[in-house]
Every structure is written in C-alpha cells, then in structure tokens.
Amino acid sequence: MKIQGIPYRTIWPDGGLVRVIDQARLPFELRVVELRSLRDAATAISRMTVRGAPLIGATAAYGVALALREDPGDGALGTAIETLLSTRPTAFNLAWSLERMRKRLAPLAPSRRAAAAWEEAAAICEEDVAHCRAIGAHGAALISRIADRAAGRAVNVLTHCNAGWLACVDWGTALAPIYHAHDAGLAVHVWVDETRPRNQGASLTAYELGAHGVPHTVIADNLGGHLMQRGQVDLVLVGSDRVTAGGDVCNKVGTYLKALAARDNRVPFYAALPFSTIDWSLSDGERIPIEERSPSELTHVSGALEDGRVVSVRVVPEASRALNLAFDVTPARLVSGIVTERGVCAASAEGLRALYPGCGAAA
Amino acid sequence: MKIQGIPYRTIWPDGGLVRVIDQARLPFELRVVELRSLRDAATAISRMTVRGAPLIGATAAYGVALALREDPGDGALGTAIETLLSTRPTAFNLAWSLERMRKRLAPLAPSRRAAAAWEEAAAICEEDVAHCRAIGAHGAALISRIADRAAGRAVNVLTHCNAGWLACVDWGTALAPIYHAHDAGLAVHVWVDETRPRNQGASLTAYELGAHGVPHTVIADNLGGHLMQRGQVDLVLVGSDRVTAGGDVCNKVGTYLKALAARDNRVPFYAALPFSTIDWSLSDGERIPIEERSPSELTHVSGALEDGRVVSVRVVPEASRALNLAFDVTPARLVSGIVTERGVCAASAEGLRALYPGCGAAA
Numbered sequence: 104m105k106i107q108g109i110p111y112r113t114i115w116p117d118g119g120l121v122r123v124i125d126q127a128r129l130p131f132e133l134r135v136v137e138l139r140s141l142r143d144a145a146t147a148i149s150r151m152t153v154r155g156a157p158l159i160g161a162t163a164a165y166g167v168a169l170a171l172r173e174d175p176g177d178g179a180l181g182t183a184i185e186t187l188l189s190t191r192p193t194a195f196n197l198a199w200s201l202e203r204m205r206k207r208l209a210p211l212a213p214s215r216r217a218a219a220a221w222e223e224a225a226a227i228c229e230e231d232v233a234h235c236r237a238i239g240a241h242g243a244a245l246i247s248r249i250a251d252r253a254a255g256r257a258v259n260v261l262t263h264c265n266a267g268w269l270a271c272v273d274w275g276t277a278l279a280p281i282y283h284a285h286d287a288g289l290a291v292h293v294w295v296d297e298t299r300p301r302n303q304g305a306s307l308t309a310y311e312l313g314a315h316g317v318p319h320t321v322i323a324d325n326l327g328g329h330l331m332q333r334g335q336v337d338l339v340l341v342g343s344d345r346v347t348a349g350g351d352v353c354n355k356v357g358t359y360l361k362a363l364a365a366r367d368n369r370v371p372f373y374a375a376l377p378f379s380t381i382d383w384s385l386s387d388g389e390r391i392p393i394e395e396r397s398p399s400e401l402t403h404v405s406g407a408l409e410d411g412r413v414v415s416v417r418v419v420p421e422a423s424r425a426l427n428l429a430f431d432v433t434p435a436r437l438v439s440g441i442v443t444e445r446g447v448c449a450a451s452a453e454g455l456r457a458l459y460p461g462c463g464a465a466a
Numbered sequence: 467m468k469i470q471g472i473p474y475r476t477i478w479p480d481g482g483l484v485r486v487i488d489q490a491r492l493p494f495e496l497r498v499v500e501l502r503s504l505r506d507a508a509t510a511i512s513r514m515t516v517r518g519a520p521l522i523g524a525t526a527a528y529g530v531a532l533a534l535r536e537d538p539g540d541g542a543l544g545t546a547i548e549t550l551l552s553t554r555p556t557a558f559n560l561a562w563s564l565e566r567m568r569k570r571l572a573p574l575a576p577s578r579r580a581a582a583a584w585e586e587a588a589a590i591c592e593e594d595v596a597h598c599r600a601i602g603a604h605g606a607a608l609i610s611r612i613a614d615r616a617a618g619r620a621v622n623v624l625t626h627c628n629a630g631w632l633a634c635v636d637w638g639t640a641l642a643p644i645y646h647a648h649d650a651g652l653a654v655h656v657w658v659d660e661t662r663p664r665n666q667g668a669s670l671t672a673y674e675l676g677a678h679g680v681p682h683t684v685i686a687d688n689l690g691g692h693l694m695q696r697g698q699v700d701l702v703l704v705g706s707d708r709v710t711a712g713g714d715v716c717n718k719v720g721t722y723l724k725a726l727a728a729r730d731n732r733v734p735f736y737a738a739l740p741f742s743t744i745d746w747s748l749s750d751g752e753r754i755p756i757e758e759r760s761p762s763e764l765t766h767v768s769g770a771l772e773d774g775r776v777v778s779v780r781v782v783p784e785a786s787r788a789l790n791l792a793f794d795v796t797p798a799r800l801v802s803g804i805v806t807e808r809g810v811c812a813a814s815a816e817g818l819r820a821l822y823p824g825c826g827a828a829a
Contacts, residue, residue: 130783295786298766300685301661302781307787313741319790323662323764324688325720329756329794332722359695364543393692401660401686404767407781416769416779418665420493423672425659425684431692 104134104268106314112273113158116221121165123153126269130310131407134222141170141183148190155270156344156380157231161198163187164224167204167219169219175213192352194428195345199379224349227273234377234444235274242280242375242442249337250289257290259337261327264298264305264355266342276342276375283315293319294336295328298355300401300427328364339365343376348463350435350450351388356428362437375442383462386433398425469496469677478523479584484528486516489632494675496771504533504546511553516794518633518705519743520594523559526550527587530567533581538576550677555755556793558708561591562742580819591635595744597807598637599741605643605738605805612700613652620653624690625660627718628670629705634827639705640736648680656682657699658688661718663764663790693725702728706739711826713813714751715796719791725800738805746825751795761788
C-alpha cells in the first residue's frame with residue numbers, strides 16, 4: 104500500500120538485514136527500523152514494534168534467518184525458534200510460521216540453511232500478500248452485495264483493532280475487502296473502534312485508511328452497539344489472531360462484545376484471515392492462551408502534545424490496580440462467516456473443512 | 467464520603483454561593499470551585515465540572531437559586547430554567563429537578579422566591595442523599611446473596627462509568643450498594659470500566675473506591691465480556707441517566723454492550739437509580755435524546771506527566787473524523803432488575819408501577 108504516494112510493505116529484507124515500519128510510532132511518525140539479529144526480531148514482536156498476527160509470523164520467519172546467519176547449527180535453529188515462539192502466546196501465525204521454517208530448514212545441512220531461511224521467509228511474505236489480496240476479493244463481494252441494497256448510500260463497516268496492511272505484509276485481512284471495494288468505486292465508510300488499551304484503531308487503522316483515502320470515523324469502543332441499534336452499521340469485519348478448527352474466533356479484546364451487538368441487531372459479523380491463522384489442533388476456543396500484557400498499556404496513554412512531541416500520560420490513579428488481557432474469543436455461534444484466501448465459509452468445523460479438505464481432524 | 471479522612475459532599479451552599487468539587491481535575495487534583503451565578507452553574511454542568519445525573523439535577527437547582535438572588539422575577543426564573551435545561555439533554559434528573567423548582571417557586575411572590583429556592587435546592591440534595599443511602603441498602607442485599615454462595619471469595623462486581631458519590635450528592639447509586647456491603651464487612655472487588663472517552667471509570671470510580679478502601683481493578687471497556695465468559699463477574703451494577711416507564715435504561719455509552727455480555731453469560735445486570743431518574747412520560751427508550759459531545763473528548767486524552775503536570779495529548783490522526791455520542795440505551799429485556807430507594811423491581815412497566823403506584827401512566 105502507499106503512504107504519500109510511496110509504495111510500502113510492513114517488512115522487507117535489505118542486504119542481510121530486515122527493515123520494518125515502527126508501528127509504535129504511528130500515526131505521529133513514520134520511521135523504518137532495522138532488525139539485525141534474532142534479539143532484534145524477538146524484541147520487535149514482544150514490544151509491538153510489529154504486531155498483527157500475519158506480520159508477527161513474517162517477522163518471526165526473518166528472525167530465524169537473522170539467527171542462522173550467525174550460527175546455522177541445530178542448536179541455534181532450535182534456540183531461535185523457541186525464543187521467537189515465546190514472544191507472544193496468542194497469535195497462531197507465529198507458531199505456524201516457525202513450524203514451517205523448522206520443517207524447511209531442519210533437514211538441510213547447516214551450510215545450506217541460511218540461504219534457505221531467507222528464501223522461505225520471503226516466500227511466507229509473498230504468500231501472505233497473495234492470501235490477503237484474495238481475502239480482499241472474496242470479502243469485497245460481501246460489501247458489494249450490501250451496496251446493491253444500499254441504494255447509493257455508503258456501506259458502513261465497523262472494524263475493531265487493526266487488521267489492515269499494517270497487521271500483515273500488505274493489503275490486510277479485515278481491511279483488504281474495504282480497500283478492494285473502495286478501489287472498485289463502491290462507497291464505503293468505516294467505523295474505526297479506538298481499540299483500547301493500545302489504540303490500534305485510532306492510531307493504525309485510522310492512519311492507513313486515511314492514507315488510502317477511505318472515509319472513516321473513529322469511535323470509542325463503547326459506541327458500536329448503539330450505532331448498530333440505530334441501523335448505522337451494515338457489516339462488522341474483523342481480523343483474527345487464532346481461529347479454532349470449530350470456527351471460534353480469537354481476536355483483540357472487545358471483539359466478542361461487538362459480535363454480541365451484531366447478533367442482537369442482525370448485523371452480519373465476519374472474520375477475515377489467512378490459512379496461517381487457523382489452529383487445526385484446537386476445537387474449543389476457551390483453550391486458546393490469552394496474553395496478559397503490562398498494566399501500563401492501560402494506565403498510561405501515548406499521544407502528541409500540541410507542539411508535536413509524543414509523550415505518555417497517566418490516566419489511572421497510582422494506587423489503583425489494572426488488568427490488561429489482550430484478546431477475547433468470539434464463539435462460532437456469533438460469527439456469520441469466515442473469509443479466507445479460499446473464499447467465505449460458515450464458522451464451523453464443516454465450513455472450514457469444506458474450504459480446506461484434509462485439515463481439521465481435531466474437530 | 468471521606469477523602470483522606472475528611473467528609474465531603476460533591477456540592478454544598480456556602481454563604482450565598484455554591485461550592486463543588488471540580489471533577490474534571492480528578493484524580494490528579496482535588497480542587498473545590500465556587501459557583502457564583504447562573505452562568506457558573508450552567509457552565510459547570512455543560513463542561514462536566516460536575517456530572518452524574520443526580521448531581522446535575524442538584525447543581526441545576528442551586529443554579530436557579532443563584533439566578534434568583536440577582537433577579538427573582540418571572541422572566542428571570544423562566545430564563546434560568548431554560549438555560550439550565552439546555553446544558554445537557556440526556557440526564558432526566560436535570561428536567562425533574564428544574565420542574566420541581568418551577569412548581570415550588572412560580573406560585574410565590576418574587577420577594578419570597580430566593581429564600582425558597584435555596585431551601586428547595588437543599589431539600590433536593592438531602593433527598594438525594596437519603597435516596598442513595600436507601601439504594602445502597604437495597605442493592606447490598608443483592609451482593610450479600612451472592613456472597614452467601616461465594617464461599618468466602620470476594621464478590622466481583624463490574625461497573626461502567628462513575629455512578630458513585632461523585633455522581634450524586636453523596637453515597638452514589640451503583641456504588642452505594644458496594645459501599646454498604648464493604649462497610650458491612652463483605653468481601654467485594656470491583657472491575658472498573660475505564661469508560662472512554664471521558665474516562666470517568668479510570669479517573670473517578672477508581673479514585674473514590676480507592677479513597678474508601680474498596681479493592682478494585684481498572685480494565686479496558688473491551689475486557690468485561692471476556693471476564694464474564696471466564697466466570698469472573700458475579701454482578702453488573704450501573705447507574706442511569708434516564709429510565710423509561712417501561713424499564714429501558716439509558717446510561718453512559720457502552721453499558722448496552724455489557725448488558726449483552728451479562729445476558730450471554732447469565733450474569734445478573736442491575737441498574738441503580740433514584741426516582742428522579744425515571745421519565746414516566748416515555749415508554750420507549752429509543753426516544754431518549756442521546757447527547758453528542760465534542761469529538762475532542764475522544765481525539766484527545768488528559769493525563770498526568772511523570773512530573774505531575776496534567777496535559778492533553780492527541781491520540782487520533784488530525785485528518786480523521788471522530789464521533790462522540792455519550793449514551794446508549796439498554797432495552798428492558800436485558801435488565802435483571804432496577805434498584806431504587808424503594809427497593810428492587812423488575813425492569814418493566816409493571817415492576818416500576820408496583821414500586822411507584824400512581825406513576826407510569828405512559829406505559
């Protein structure tokens with residue numbers, strides 16, 4: 104996607120190192136940082152310099168490549184995978200990507216591993232771009248069908264967190280259909296959930312929709328239910344960090360509340376995600392590990408002063424405890440459908456198996 | 467209630483003027499400000515120096531008294547009531563309080579109005595305190611019944627926004643039962659919704675619970691649903707800005723989402739409010755006017771820098787639109803019951819009429 108006319112991806116290799124957009128600085132500053140080592144890659148994931156399930160997977164793959172440049176032995180490969188796997192517990196793409204790297208690299212002679220790792224990481228990225236583009240095409244059909252009934256007014260899509268191109272290598276998952284529809288000339292307006300506590304909606308989704316010229320309005324996470332009651336939401340479209348073989352959707356905390364409101368107001372609720380997000384080993388969403396992050400992400404808010412300086416301010420009394428769980432699980436019964444690179448299916452074991460024959464034995 | 471051992475109310479008369487706690491400065495600074503005129507009172511309400519439905523009503527009553535001190539004529543009385551009525555549209559206590567002042571004052575000779583206005587405003591405050599204390603006793607019984615089943619562990623109550631003593635003259639509505647239960651020795655722990663965009667949970671509810679020594683944890687508004695899925699919420703208790711004769715509950719935006727999650731997880735959901743919050747003229751919650759406030763309340767966040775200075779930071783890109791609707795309506799079907807100064811009733815026309823015989827013709 105483009106920022107001020109210049110095409111970007113969120114991650115790209117550059118002569119033996121890896122460059123990523125520092126997402127902790129957006130929307131106030133566009134800064135590209137270098138990852139030069141395994142440690143750099145692991146820190147970038149855990150501190151959320153990069154975030155979003157597909158991008159976490161891509162970064163981990165390059166993290167393995169960076170590690171093997173220094174030491175291509177079995178021990179180093181195992182350590183790299185374990186180190187990266189421990190950075191964040193919920194996004195399944197991380198485990199998927201590292202397992203793919205292990206399978207590709209472990210059988211090779213150490214001397215051949217480094218080159219193969221860079222190649223495989225690049226392949227993971229290219230595949231993610233292709234998958235997200237396909238998700239966009241399949242999801243745009245949902246928007247197009249609503250537009251047919253909307254008689255010229257804009258289709259209102261509500262999204263939570265950031266599942267745009269900044270969450271992936273390019274295009275995005277939940278936002279890819281919106282970009283496709285917008286580029287095809289459909290009138291789309293996006294309600295952007297602020298997405299406390301890290302404000303990925305206000306800072307990242309608003310930023311990338313704005314950069315692409317898609318009309319949007321930032322709202323408090325609290326407002327979506329009321330807008331649905333008023334008939335001002337046509338479709339809820341979110342990404343996911345892990346989908347079970349039974350169709351339960353783990354995503355940024357607060358997603359479940361929007362799914363409940365969608366159900367109560369008969370608004371369709373879809374999750375968009377690539378194959379790499381589906382955890383075929385789990386049938387029950389309650390067993391997905393939910394990451395607990397630092398309370399400081401809730402007690403302190405980063406933003407820009409009038410002079411442009413970015414500072415962090417405390418919004419909770421110092422004596423008060425705070426709890427910061429980063430994800431929740433929306434049961435399949437509340438999900439209208441799942442959009443993947445292969446099409447749209449029901450949020451169920453049968454639906455997912457129909458798109459991916461041979462997978463889903465656990466269900 | 468006490469702050470550092472000193473008993474406070476949120477509003478009190480003091481020799482011809484009125485003093486209020488400046489709630490826009492909490493939790494970082496406890497400052498008492500003077501209201502000397504009608505304009506001061508109206509500005510204090512519209513800028514949310516004072517907020518909370520019962521306290522808005524009390525402040526408006528004193529606003530009338532301040533206005534009549536300068537001019538006790540019919541014109542001034544009418545202007546004062548209209549000016550105050552236009553400060554905020556949703557909280558019914560405002561209209562209730564002003565109508566009560568009009569009924570009391572209009573029949574009097576102008577020379578007798580000023581003294582009667584101060585008297586009536588004081589009576590409204592005393593009545594609010596008595597009502598909130600009674601709400602506390604009735605609501606504490608709900609907590610006590612849960613405690614009986616909880617086998618020694620703390621009862622977990624989730625609340626949204628601030629419906630504590632800072633929202634009233636003293637005691638509070640939703641928090642009064644918690645104070646009663648805590649003071650009676652029951653183990654209560656409160657999940658405090660941050661309550662974006664104005665953060666009344668993080669700044670006011672956390673502050674007053676902390677000052678009273680009630681264990682509490684601040685959470686993102688997004689987290690409550692997940693906590694209910696995990697069985698970590700025993701009761702949802704909120705205040706209200708307007709309840710219809712049919713039992714629909716208008717409250718701070720986001721309340722509806724918590725009611726949906728409570729229903730989905732079989733967690734009881736109660737609203738606590740005095741008589742003055744009930745709008746007997748409306749049977750349908752969809753007809754309650756929903757206040758739209760400045761987008762800047764969402765795009766900018768106030769908080770304290772490390773050196774203690776309180777500043778405002780921007781959290782949304784400048785190019786992005788934002789929408790800030792302050793309330794939503796929870797349909798009666800999602801409300802387990804309503805707690806008033808007269809007891810606990812079903813959220814229905816029949817339930818409310820049983821507590822208030824003779825009211826509720828509109829239902």
